[in-house]
Amino acid sequence: MTIKESDIVNQAIASRVHSFRKDNRLSLDELAKRADISKGMVVQIEKGRANPSIGLLCKLANALGVSLADIVAVSDEPKVIIRHQHDIPTLWHGDKGGTARLLAGTKGSVMIELWRWIMLPGEIFTSDAHSKNTMELIHVEEGSLAVEVNNETFTLNANDAMTAQMDVPHSYSNTSDSAVTFTMTVYEKSSQG
Structure with missing residues (x-):
């Protein structure tokens, strides 16, 4: 960017x-x-x-x-929305060139987001705990992704998928020699909503 x-x-x-x-x-x-x-x-x-x-x-x-x-203004009223590539924000940049892009999301206090991540070898993203009962669905398209959830590590290879409650500290990392690409859906209900 x-x-x-x-x-x-x-x-x-x-x-x-x-x-x-x-x-x-x-x-x-x-x-x-x-x-x-x-x-x-x-x-x-x-x-x-x-x-x-x-x-x-x-x-x-x-x-x-x-x-x-x-x-980040990627939600709209419920109807058919087309979001072109130049309108999709990149919200994370890895130190070696990886990216996380928020492809789409819903409005309001019930949050559903669709993300596309590319992590290059050696990159890591660490997150604090999300709000209570936040769920993430992860699908690895290519490469190998290490997902740490509350100090336990899970390895996902190409075509593997995972569902995890992420109201605990967690991270995603690429410990392999090639890029990893994955999509993620996040479901979170605001404590204020």
Whole structure:
């Protein structure tokens, strides 16, 4: 992602977080407390000066009673939606060139997201626990993916699938010599919804 593209994404996030906060009549302090992040970080996000992680955006979405897709503007009213490649945000960049793209998601407090991940050899993504009862469905298209859930590691090879409750610390890593591509569906119900 070029700097210009990330600036556009961050400004869209800033505007939507600010709007959702105002709609919920929350002060910066109240949102920070609900999301369990610092007030300073909320301020930086609303000014478009932060490059928030996926985990941080999930905390904000949960605290605001909306979906992550609402915050990054990839959700729409229920109808047929076509999202072209140039409109799909990349929300994670691995240190070796891997990516995680939020392909689609639902609006509101019941969040369903569809992700496409590409992890290059040696890359890892670590996540804090999601909200209670969050489920992830993972399907490996190619390569080998190590998924750690609450300190237990599971290996998924091409065409393997997994369903896991992710309200515990977890991570995804590529410990192989070739790229791994996987899709993920996340189901989470906001504690505010």
